[in-house]
Amino acid sequence: MNMHASINADIKAVSERAAAQSEASEQARQLPRELARALAAAGFFDMFVPKALGGQELPPPIAMARLEYLARHDAASAWVSMIGATAALGAAYIPANIGADMFAAKERITCGIFAPNGRALRGYDEAGEHYIASGRWAWASGSANADYIGLGGMGLGNEDDTPSGDKIRLLMVPRDKVIFHDTWHTMGLCGTSSGDVELDNVRVPVAHSYSIASDAPWADGALYHMPYFALLAAGVAAVALGNARAALDEVMALATAKKAQGHGRILAERSGVQSSLAQAEADWRAAHAFYEKTLGDAWQAAQEDAVTPALKADLRLAATHAVRHCAEVVRAAHDIAGGTSVYKASTIQRRLRDAQTMTQHMITNGATYEMTGRVLLGGYHPGMQL
Numbered sequence: 001m002n003m004h005a006s007i008n009a010d011i012k013a014v015s016e017r018a019a020a021q022s023e024a025s026e027q028a029r030q031l032p033r034e035l036a037r038a039l040a041a042a043g044f045f046d047m048f049v050p051k052a053l054g055g056q057e058l059p060p061p062i063a064m065a066r067l068e069y070l071a072r073h074d075a076a077s078a079w080v081s082m083i084g085a086t087a088a089l090g091a092a093y094i095p096a097n098i099g100a101d102m103f104a105a106k107e108r109i110t111c112g113i114f115a116p117n118g119r120a121l122r123g124y125d126e127a128g129e130h131y132i133a134s135g136r137w138a139w140a141s142g143s144a145n146a147d148y149i150g151l152g153g154m155g156l157g158n159e160d161d162t163p164s165g166d167k168i169r170l171l172m173v174p175r176d177k178v179i180f181h182d183t184w185h186t187m188g189l190c191g192t193s194s195g196d197v198e199l200d201n202v203r204v205p206v207a208h209s210y211s212i213a214s215d216a217p218w219a220d221g222a223l224y225h226m227p228y229f230a231l232l233a234a235g236v237a238a239v240a241l242g243n244a245r246a247a248l249d250e251v252m253a254l255a256t257a258k259k260a261q262g263h264g265r266i267l268a269e270r271s272g273v274q275s276s277l278a279q280a281e282a283d284w285r286a287a288h289a290f291y292e293k294t295l296g297d298a299w300q301a302a303q304e305d306a307v308t309p310a311l312k313a314d315l316r317l318a319a320t321h322a323v324r325h326c327a328e329v330v331r332a333a334h335d336i337a338g339g340t341s342v343y344k345a346s347t348i349q350r351r352l353r354d355a356q357t358m359t360q361h362m363i364t365n366g367a368t369y370e371m372t373g374r375v376l377l378g379g380y381h382p383g384m385q386l
Contacts, residue, residue, distance in 0.1 A: 006065040014042040015070050018077035025076050025191030026350065029184050030144035035077065037145075040107050044070070044081035049091045050219040053104040057221055060231060060299050061292075064238040071242025072249075075354040076191030078242060080111070080142035082235040083192075087112030087150045089228065090170055092219035093210035102148050102172055102208075111142035111149050114232075115362070116168045118153030118199060122206070129206040131155060133171055136181075136198040139361075143180065144193035148172050151199065155209070165383060171209040177202045188350075188357030225302040227312045229385050233319035233363045237291055237326075240358050244284055244326035247333040247351040252277070254337055254348075273336055280332035287322040287329075294318035312386035313375035316368055323364040330355040 017038060018025075025031050031039075039045065047063040049055020063085065071078035087110040091103035103110065118135025133153055143149055155169040177199065184195035217224040255267035255277070267273045298315045301307045334341045334352045341348040359365065371384060 006062045007069050010042040011066055011069065014038045014044075015073040015077075018070065019073035022074040022076065022191065022347075022350075025074070029190050030193035031077060031080055031142075031191055033145055036080070036109055036142075037107055039070075039077060039081055040109050043106075045084040045088060045109055046103065046106065047085045048089045048223060049103045050096075050221065050224075052219060053091055053096060053100050054106075055088070055091065055104060057219075057223055060223070060226060060234060061295055064234055064295060067235060067238040068242035068245075071239040072246040074191075075239055075243040075351070075358075076189055078239045079189055079192050079354075079358075080145075082239055083112065083141040084110050084146070086232045086235055089224075089231070090150055090172060090210055092217035092221075092224045093212070093215050094172065095207055096218060098207055108148075109142065109146050110172075111140060111146040112170065113137045113140055113150070113197075114152045114168075114170065115139075116152040116154050116163075118151055118171070120153040120155045120169060120171060120204065120209075121159070122155060122157050127205075131169075131171060131204045131206060131209065133173075133199045133202050133204050136196055138183070138196050139194050140197040141189075141192045141194040143175075143178075143195065143197055146175060148174055149178055149197060151197070155211070166211070166213045168213060169209045169211050171204045173199065173202060173204060173208075177204075186357060188353035188355070190353075222299075222303040222305075225305045225307060226298065227307060227315070227386055229363060230298065230312050230315040230319070233316050233368075234291070234295055236358060236361055236364050237319035237322040240323040240326040240355060240364075241284070241288055241291065243351055243354055243358075244329040244333075247330040247348055247355075248277075248280060248284060250348055250351070251333040251336050254340065267336065267338075276332055276336055280329045280336075283325055283332075284329045287325045291318045291322045309375060309380045309384075309386060313372045313380070316386055317372040320364045320368040320372070323358050323361075324366070327355040327359050 046055040047058045051057040067078050067082050088103050091099040117137045118133050120131035120133040150170045150172050154163040155167050179198040181196035212228045294314050330352045337348050340346050
């Protein structure tokens with residue numbers, strides 16, 4: 001990814017603002033509303049909205065470079081933006097006349113949870129076809145400022161209908177229909193307002209929902225040939241890579257100024273620090289190169305509508321590798337910084353907490369290795385969520 005070519009003045013300005021407000025976000029456990037709206041105005045939430053609706057429909061390498069840049073300033077802001085941008089992929093599936101209101105406005109903020117933790121019973125009335133939806137979802141990142149929240153549920157035709165993967169639907173629900181639970185008391189990504197949300201017999205028009213398994217996008221751009229889950233994983237990895245890069249840059253600056261207690265030399269002059277830093281730098285560059293190359297290959301294939309299962313698995317593998325190795329990179333930076341890094345005044349301790357929390361997201365957790373390994377060994381089957 002050509003980082004500098006994709007970063008404009010608006011993105012630079014809002015990224016610096018996010019960095020300046022990162023501690024306030026951490027304490028409030030959500031982004032300040034004005035910051036969230038500024039991120040939207042800078043184009044972080046409509047990156048994947050079709051151009052036909054007024055969105056940017058950005059190539060994924062460019063979008064991911066912007067998320068990585070933002071994460072170098074504040075991982076929480078980047079995480080919320082990443083979740084919001086990928087949730088807005090629904091704009092390519094929901095009828096354009098409806099999606100225009102949900103997604104197209106520049107200030108619109110969305111978020112979403114694919115996990116099918118809800119039950120949506122189909123029905124009809126004088127207003128049309130609808131679902132009556134109930135359920136509770138964790139990890140509703142960005143929900144504090146979202147206008148619409150996409151929630152995964154089993155779309156059932158009747159009470160006795162059997163749940164299955166092809167019945168999972170994402171229901172786009174306006175925030176005034178959602179119950180919010182203050183559960184986001186965590187070690188990392190504290191500023192992402194990723195608490196629980198709930199629906200209690202909420203009526204959602206069928207036209208306000210979609211299925212990535214059985215529906216075809218109405219938008220025909222190459223972006224919508226990209227695999228949904230792999231694109232989400234790539235977004236998580238972009239945030240992890242930016243967060244880890246910042247930790248390395250911060251510890252390098254520290255190492256040239258700090259003398260360890262009881263030592264006459266600065267950290268940068270100590271052989272152990274030099275060795276540890278070099279290894280961490282190599283790990284970051286290797287993870288970034290693997291990720292960048294695989295994302296580029298997937299995007300090239302998407303432009304030819306030829307993304308194979310093997311390439312989907314490769315992108316999931318590269319993203320998971322990046323997220324998990326970036327956590328180790330940040331841990332190395334934390335170790336090099338020594339006692340300085342345990343104080344709240346040091347952003348490196350927050351970088352470590354954020355990095356470790358990212359590894360627990362289901363899209364890049366350790367189980368992904370099992371699935372991608374199965375594909376490498378010839379065990380692919382169409383039901384895999386690649």
